[in-house]
Amino acid sequence: MDSIATNAEAGERKAYFDAHYMTADAFPLQANPLLIETGEKRILVDTGMGPNLNWAPTAGRLAKSLDEAGVTPEAIDTIVLTHCHVDHVGGLNAAATKQFPNAEVVLSETELDLWNSPDAASKLPEWAVPGVPQLQKVLASLGDRLRPIKSGADVATGIAALDTSGHTQGHISLLVGSGDEQLLITGDAVPSIHIAFDRPEWEIIWDHDREKGAKTRRALLDRAAHDRLLVAGYHYPFPGIGHVVKEGNGFRWLPVHWVWDS
Numbered sequence: 001m002d003s004i005a006t007n008a009e010a011g012e013r014k015a016y017f018d019a020h021y022m023t024a025d026a027f028p029l030q031a032n033p034l035l036i037e038t039g040e041k042r043i044l045v046d047t048g049m050g051p052n053l054n055w056a057p058t059a060g061r062l063a064k065s066l067d068e069a070g071v072t073p074e075a076i077d078t079i080v081l082t083h084c085h086v087d088h089v090g091g092l093n094a095a096a097t098k099q100f101p102n103a104e105v106v107l108s109e110t111e112l113d114l115w116n117s118p119d120a121a122s123k124l125p126e127w128a129v130p131g132v133p134q135l136q137k138v139l140a141s142l143g144d145r146l147r148p149i150k151s152g153a154d155v156a157t158g159i160a161a162l163d164t165s166g167h168t169q170g171h172i173s174l175l176v177g178s179g180d181e182q183l184l185i186t187g188d189a190v191p192s193i194h195i196a197f198d199r200p201e202w203e204i205i206w207d208h209d210r211e212k213g214a215k216t217r218r219a220l221l222d223r224a225a226h227d228r229l230l231v232a233g234y235h236y237p238f239p240g241i242g243h244v245v246k247e248g249n250g251f252r253w254l255p256v257h258w259v260w261d262s
């Protein structure tokens with residue numbers, strides 16, 4: 001809990017956590033990769049934490065979940081990484097080209113340059129540095145399957161990448177259009193349904209640039225509320241789909257009803 005609301009007064013933090021049933025020591029963090037079926041392509045957004053982590057023993061269900069959805073690893077055409085933190089790239093291992101044999105991997109060129117640079121450690125917060133060697137192995141294994149893009153570019157027809165840097169230098173969110181509808185995939189630009197909505201200005205240590213992260217968060221929430229976008233959040237309670245309502249000086253998360261397919 002020390003990692004969130006770092007710029008809030010101790011008393012105010014405690015009161016907020018108590019009021020929202022957040023315990024003093026830890027909070028649950030889900031990871032919800034999203035699969036987009038465009039009709040032509042299958043696009044996976046983020047890959048979760050990966051299996052066999054002693055600090056996340058219930059993670060690593062991506063392959064099983066895809067299987068249950070009737071999607072084989074061969075059928076994934078594109079994997080989009082909103083950014084390169086381990087809870088988003090952990091589902092790719094150094095044999096990524098075998099894992100998803102037909103997939104290209106899209107990420108922002110700023111993000112790729114950041115993590116792939118020989119002096120990456122000097123540009124990252126200390127806590128992110130231990131993950132660099134493994135990530136560089138994964139990136140190297142992908143070779144020309146990597147497709148770095150500029151923010152604002154289309155990932156695929158109807159899917160635009162938005163520059164939502166702050167959480168990381170090259171973080172992107174996605175805006176997916178389908179007919180008259182639009183879905184905003186926030187990635188970690190809006191990381192939780194609690195404090196990020198109520199107090200967008202409260203900072204978290206997981207943002208590489210905490211001030212910019214807070215500004216980006218508010219701007220994205222403003223846009224989602226104003227444009228009445230459907231929103232998919234990565235670390236929200238499953239399935240993490242809902243709307244954003246403006247409320248006071250902050251926002252409120254309004255989950256949509258789950259619709260059973262069959």
Ligand SMILES: [Zn+2]
Pocket residue numbers: 085087088188234235
């Ligand atoms: Zn994350």
